[in-house]
Amino acid sequence: MDFGPFLFLATLEGLVQAAVLCLTALGLSLVFGVMRVVNVAHGEFFMLGAVLAWWVTGWFGGHPALGFVVALALAPVLVGGIAWAGERMVLKRVSYDPEATIVATIGMLYIIQQTTLLTFGPDARPVEPPFYFRVQFPWFGYSGYKLCVIVAAAVLLLAAWFVITRTRLGLVMRATQFDRETAQNFGIAVDRVYAMVFAIGAGLAAAGAVLVVPVQQAHYLMGGDPLLLSFIVVIIGGLGSIRGTLVAALLIGLCDGIISVFFSPTLAKMLSTLAVALVLVFRPQGLMGARQRG
Template identity: 80%
Template sequence: MDFGPFLFLATLEGLVQAAVLCLTALGLSLVFGVMRVVNVAHGEFYMLGAVLAYWITSWISGNPAMGFAVALLLAPLFVGVVAYLSEKIILRRLGYDPEATIVATIGILYILQQTALLTFGPDARPVEPPLYFRVEFPWFGYSGYKLIVIAAAVILLLLAWFVITRTRLGLIMRATQFDRETAQNYGIAVDRVYAMVFAAGAAFAAIAAVLIVPIQQAHYLMGGDPLLLAFIVVIIGGLGSIRGTLLAALLIGLSDGIFSVFFSPTLAKMVSTTLVALVLVFKPEGLFGHRSRL
């Protein structure tokens, strides 16, 4: 293949990455932005979404699209409930102390991951794509499902954007993010907002996982990479800044996708992780954000 088409293919792969990353990172960013909680278990909510998608699709026989649609609805819902409960049972009791919550979310990480190992087992399992067709470009054919993933992510992000900026719910969230105490004084039930945001953040990760699982297979250890990438995105984008997060997810997803086509993925990860750590040290407000409150 010539370089031009090859780059185009790499860009498409990068866009798929970026789409899923946008959703995952948005969840992490939302939780950090509103609650100031660094959720290390975020990757496990993603994993849980994928594992549930496997189960749901294998229970529902018949048209794979049917099972997939149910999974896309139920998996995030269930993950949201799990997150809601862990927020209520664990994080709230810690008073959202930043360091204690990190330790607690590490604990939650292990609990979710190992429970998946107990029930789902150590093997990677594929989920059938809901539909199968190829889009023929002049140089190569490309999976139509991957293009749908990109489209679905865009739609979901627009939806999230709309909720956050245009609705009363979003206003309440932003008020809580801006100043917890004032929000409380204005009669906002901050506790409820926190639990909802934590659940929503986890649900975003689960949606991303359900979308990707026909391409990547479900595995109990699959949460690590998206967690790292989402961290990178949230830090580069500016902690708690949603616009920055989306911009950074696009940048990182694309470059990661393109990089891994041309270079060793280990090297790419090494370089990007180092750079991000340095950004956090020397430019904590991120490359696109303006606030630094970590």
């Protein structure tokens, strides 16, 4: 294959990555922005989404598309419910103290991951895509499902954007993010907003996982990479800035996809992780974000 088509293929792969990363990172970014806590268990919610997708599609049988649609609707809700329970039982009780929350979510990470290992087992399990369809480009054929992932992620992101900017729930969330105490003074149940945001964040990660699991397989350790990439995205995009998160997710998903086609993935990961750590040190507001108010 010539360089041009090869780059095009790499870009497509990058776009699929970026689409899923947008959803996952948006979830992490919402939680950080509104609640001011870092959720280390975020990757495990992603993993739970994928595992639930495997479970639901297997349970349904029949045409794979049917089970898949049900999984796409059900998995985020279930994962959101689990996150909600975790928030009520743990995070609320440590009063969202930043350090205690990190330690607690590390604990939740292990609990979720190891419980999955106990029940789901150590093997990677495939989920059948809802349909097989090849888009024939002049140089190569490409999975139609992967293109569909990009579109579906875009639709979900639009929906999330609509909720955040155009609904009462979104207004309440933004008010809480902007100034927690004033929001409380205006009668917003900040406490309930936190639980809701934590659940929505987890649900977004789960939705991303359901979309990507037909091309990736479900495995109990699959939460690590999305977690690290989401961290990177949220840091580069500016902590708590949703627009920054989306731009950074697109950029990093694309870069990651393209770079790993051309270079050694380990070296790429090493350099990008180091670069991101330095961004956090020297430009904590992110590359694009403006300084946040205290």
